[in-house]
Amino acid sequence: MESQMIRPGHLTAHQTARQLGITLDGVRQLVRRGQLTRSGGSPRQPWYAVPDVAALAVKRQHRNAA
Incomplete structure (x- = not known):
């Protein structure tokens, strides 16, 4: 279930x-490996910053293309 109260940019x-x-x-x-950091929410419903997720997605795409 997704939260209706999530902050913009997350x-x-x-x-x-x-x-x-x-x-x-x-x-x-x-998160456990330190490659992604929670930026809000609660322990059971964490949020992640859009720029962090986008940067990780680009990094993963480059790694998979190589």
């Missing part, structure tokens, strides 16, 4: 997973 964990083409567990692994 994505939910579900939206982040869709943007990156990974699962929610994949998002949790990125």
Whole structure:
């Protein structure tokens, strides 16, 4: 379930997973490894900054293209 109160410029964990083409567990692994930082929300419903997700998506695309 996605929050209706998310701040502009942020994505939910579900939206982040869709943007990156990974699962929610994949998002949790990125956070655990320090590759993605939560920028708000709650422990159960974290938010991620759009620029951080976009930069990670570009980085992952370049890595997959190589």
